[in-house]
Amino acid sequence: MDPRHxxxxxxxxxxxxxxxxxxxxxxxxxxxxxxRLRQLANEAEHELSVCVIEKGSEVGxxxxxxxxxxxxxxSELISDWKAQGAPLNTPVTRDEFLFLTESKAIKLPxxxxxxxxxxYIISLGNLCRWLAEQAEAVGVEIFAGFAGAQVLxxxxxxxxxxxxxxMGIAKDGSPGHNYEPxxxxxxxxxxxxxxxxxxxxxxxxxxFKLREGADPQTYGIGIKELWEVDAAKHKPGKVIHSxxxxxxxxxxxxxxxxxxENNQVAVGFVVGLDYQNPWLSPxxxxxxFKLHPAIRPLFEGGRRVSYGARALSEGGxxxxxxxxxxxxxxxxxxxxxxxxxxxKGSHCxxxxxxxxxxxxxxxxxxxxxGAITPDYTEALKASWLWKELHQARNLRPAFARWGxxxxxxxxxLDTYLFRGKAPWTFHHHDDHTQLKSAADCPKIDYPKxxxxxxxxxxxxxxxxxxxxxxxxxxHLRLKDESVPVAHNLKLYQAPEQRYCPAGVYEIVxxxxxxxxxxxxxxxxxxxxxxxIKDPTQNINWVVPEGGGGPNYPxx
Amino acid sequence: MKILVAVKxxxxxxxxxxxxxxxxxxxxxxxxxxxNPFCEIAVEEAVRLKEKGVxxxxxxVTIGPKAAQEQLRTALALGADRAIHIQTEEHxxxxxxxxxxxxxxxxxxxxxxxxxxxxxxxxNNQTGQMLAALTGMxxxxxxxxxxxxxxxxxxxxxxxxxxQTIELILPAVITxxxxxxxxxxxxxxxxxKAKKKxxxxxxxxxxxxxxxxxxxxxKVESPAERKGGIKVGSVDELVDKLKNExxxx
Numbered sequence: 097m098d099p100r101h102x103x104x105x106x107x108x109x110x111x112x113x114x115x116x117x118x119x120x121x122x123x124x125x126x127x128x129x130x131x132r133l134r135q136l137a138n139e140a141e142h143e144l145s146v147c148v149i150e151k152g153s154e155v156g157x158x159x160x161x162x163x164x165x166x167x168x169x170x171s172e173l174i175s176d177w178k179a180q181g182a183p184l185n186t187p188v189t190r191d192e193f194l195f196l197t198e199s200k201a202i203k204l205p206x207x208x209x210x211x212x213x214x215x216y217i218i219s220l221g222n223l224c225r226w227l228a229e230q231a232e233a234v235g236v237e238i239f240a241g242f243a244g245a246q247v248l249x250x251x252x253x254x255x256x257x258x259x260x261x262x263m264g265i266a267k268d269g270s271p272g273h274n275y276e277p278x279x280x281x282x283x284x285x286x287x288x289x290x291x292x293x294x295x296x297x298x299x300x301x302x303x304f305k306l307r308e309g310a311d312p313q314t315y316g317i318g319i320k321e322l323w324e325v326d327a328a329k330h331k332p333g334k335v336i337h338s339x340x341x342x343x344x345x346x347x348x349x350x351x352x353x354x355x356x357e358n359n360q361v362a363v364g365f366v367v368g369l370d371y372q373n374p375w376l377s378p379x380x381x382x383x384x385f386k387l388h389p390a391i392r393p394l395f396e397g398g399r400r401v402s403y404g405a406r407a408l409s410e411g412g413x414x415x416x417x418x419x420x421x422x423x424x425x426x427x428x429x430x431x432x433x434x435x436x437x438x439x440k441g442s443h444c445x446x447x448x449x450x451x452x453x454x455x456x457x458x459x460x461x462x463x464x465x466g467a468i469t470p471d472y473t474e475a476l477k478a479s480w481l482w483k484e485l486h487q488a489r490n491l492r493p494a495f496a497r498w499g500x501x502x503x504x505x506x507x508x509l510d511t512y513l514f515r516g517k518a519p520w521t522f523h524h525h526d527d528h529t530q531l532k533s534a535a536d537c538p539k540i541d542y543p544k545x546x547x548x549x550x551x552x553x554x555x556x557x558x559x560x561x562x563x564x565x566x567x568x569x570x571h572l573r574l575k576d577e578s579v580p581v582a583h584n585l586k587l588y589q590a591p592e593q594r595y596c597p598a599g600v601y602e603i604v605x606x607x608x609x610x611x612x613x614x615x616x617x618x619x620x621x622x623x624x625x626x627x628i629k630d631p632t633q634n635i636n637w638v639v640p641e642g643g644g645g646p647n648y649p650x651x
Numbered sequence: 652m653k654i655l656v657a658v659k660x661x662x663x664x665x666x667x668x669x670x671x672x673x674x675x676x677x678x679x680x681x682x683x684x685x686x687n688p689f690c691e692i693a694v695e696e697a698v699r700l701k702e703k704g705v706x707x708x709x710x711x712v713t714i715g716p717k718a719a720q721e722q723l724r725t726a727l728a729l730g731a732d733r734a735i736h737i738q739t740e741e742h743x744x745x746x747x748x749x750x751x752x753x754x755x756x757x758x759x760x761x762x763x764x765x766x767x768x769x770x771x772x773x774x775n776n777q778t779g780q781m782l783a784a785l786t787g788m789x790x791x792x793x794x795x796x797x798x799x800x801x802x803x804x805x806x807x808x809x810x811x812x813x814x815q816t817i818e819l820i821l822p823a824v825i826t827x828x829x830x831x832x833x834x835x836x837x838x839x840x841x842x843x844k845a846k847k848k849x850x851x852x853x854x855x856x857x858x859x860x861x862x863x864x865x866x867x868x869x870k871v872e873s874p875a876e877r878k879g880g881i882k883v884g885s886v887d888e889l890v891d892k893l894k895n896e897x898x899x900x
Contacts, residue, residue: 113839
């Protein structure tokens with residue numbers, strides 16, 4: 097068996113459980129698919145068992161998003177969401193779009209994609225907590241604290257389900273004294289809703305060659321903090337986006353500031369992972385952003401209450417893989433449904449989950465046994481989601497081609513003149529091949545954290561409440577142990593020390609005074625950036641024991 | 652023999668708690684909750700005694716809001732046979748908890764009642780002792796080993812500077828210390844089965860106990876931030892600082 101899987105040692109027979117549908121990941125896509133399946137089954141009085149597993153210690157523990165949400169998809173799923181108490185409490189009241197220079201903030205007209213009338217500032221984690229309640233009410237079984245660790249296949253190659261990870265494994269990989277083997281979950285359909293760069297999704301994309309004919313996926317890393325600010329500075333419903341400083345104009349990225357309820361402000365910073373300078377540190381860019389003279393006053397006298405990070409898929413429809421395969425489908429950001437110009441993806445995730453559920457259910461009705469292929473591609477192409485992503489498709493790659501100024505100019509042209517219908521489509525490249533050698537790039541000096549508005553990585557990770565059972569083997573696996581020093585350190589000055597927002601990677605000296613890469617896996621916030629950006633794809637992110645990772649409240 | 656295990660819903664041990672805006676408590680909105688770790692040890696011990704054939708039934712009980720049923724389901728997944736939820740949305744102090752548990756002891760007549768030595772939210776370390784006093788049962792607190800022998804139980808206690816072994820006549824109350832055992836992980840099939848195990852809901856008024864507070868919480872504050880360390884240049888400087896700044900020698 098593949099040693100990448102935590103289950104590569106098999107000491108005990110695993111128990112197996114049978115369901116009609118297994119969904120990996122209790123995010124907006126997975127929970128929406130589960131709810132839709134059970135709604136359809138209940139309407140048709142069709143028996144259908146749906147099981148959702150979630151690696152976080154509870155639903156919402158690993159969810160991190162801005163988030164401004166367009167409720168269109170939620171309304172399709174649960175039309176009376178308001179009456180059911182969905183946590184969409186803060187309607188957007190004001191949109192601001194800023195271009196930052198080092199000392200100035202210039203207000204730009206917000207492009208139409210960024211108009212947010214009718215949208216809400218939410219905590220996506222809390223929305224998922226609520227969706228989980230709705231799902232359980234319609235008969236979905238949800239198991240949090242269980243990680244999907246391995247894809248199971250039938251002899252004919254179709255997906256048979258997933259196995260959850262073993263618990264209680266010792267550092268050397270042997271079973272510890274409270275060892276508990278994982279469980280095999282068998283199903284006719286397995287939906288992968290792991291979010292961006294899911295570890296099992298990555299495997300099924302390889303197994304079924306789902307990426308053939310698609311552009312490489314391109315990613316960003318989003319780093320977010322939640323603050324409680326001075327009540328006098330708090331304007332519930334206010335949305336600010338910015339471009340420009342502190343990023344170089346060749347880098348795609350920007351910031352958001354969302355004023356939620358209860359004097360909370362979500363501040364986030366997104367950096368495209370196609371950046372080229374290995375000295376760049378998205379974490380430090382985010383910290384520096386808060387020092388801008390137009391931004392800093394908001395945080396003065398405030399208190400940072402939470403921190404986290406997550407990679408996001410920015411490729412759009414050019415990068416969408418084939419969505420379905422025998423025995424399953426990819427949904428949500430596992431496939432990559434984020435709408436980059438709108439800076440939103442949760443409505444797309446919900447819709448994709450619903451479409452996959454509908455396609456699967458139709459087949460359950462017509463096919464009484466065997467693995468099902470829930471191909472929702474046609475339904476997707478007929479939906480508003482496709483139209484929306486198609487219109488948006490050229491904006492992100494335009495920034496990669498022409499930098500900030502060219503990107504903004506092209507976006508204006510594409511949006512106002514072509515209205516998203518330009519007769520061409522720009523393509524993407526792999527993010528991990530983009531780094532230039534450190535010697536060829538200017539070193540970036542970041543200001544030291546002040547402990548009030550800017551912070552270091554460790555005090556930040558502390559606020560993510562990240563925790564992993566200490567005794568287990570590291571869940572960040574190196575394919576070749578020599579690469580971090582012989583290649584990454586030599587050429588790029590160990591960029592993993594800078595792109596990791598949680599201080600997982602550290603070059604330390606051995607007793608012989610030789611450099612060595614130390615992996616502090618316990619700090620990991622499951623953002624997946626290392627799996628994406630490592631130049632030779634030498635780092636493989638696998639799931640740790642279930643329940644490990646961050647414990648985000650209200651993120 | 653029947654074993655009664657009391658469990659409490661508390662903020663998860665991995666969560667870094669923070670004081671709320673008006674200094675009346677810690678922030679609880681959407682914070683991950685879990686079974687108090689000492690209660691998990693209590694459940695584990697009870698289940699092991701059942702597996703050894705010493706106990707015939709394990710009953711889990713909790714007092715708290717509706718959501719505390721999650722912790723009862725966890726206890727059921729870990730091996731308890733049935734559960735009792737005494738539901739109240741109000742804050743309950745140790746004495747009220749002990750009085751409510753005493754009514755359950757009266758009704759269930761367990762041979763052993765196992766509790767955590769304290770809950771990690773308020774760290775009172777009172778309920779087990781109060782329950783023993785109210786019911787007249789013998790008590791073995793801070794247990795690191797429990798051996799049942801017919802109508803007696805030997806409890807090894809963690810005390811200052813060593814271990815103390817006492818023998819109690821059943822029925823008895825035991826409170827668990829950290830080293831008693833290492834709780835198992837709940838299995839996924841057992842979590843599913845736990846959803847179907849019996850869970851009774853009762854109200855404090857049904858049990859004739861008034862939920863009232865004898866204590867008033869005045870204020871909750873974060874501890875003062877720790878100052879960073881300093882490097883001293885010499886032994887003399889160190890001695891000087893210890894004497895004159897820290898005033899510890």
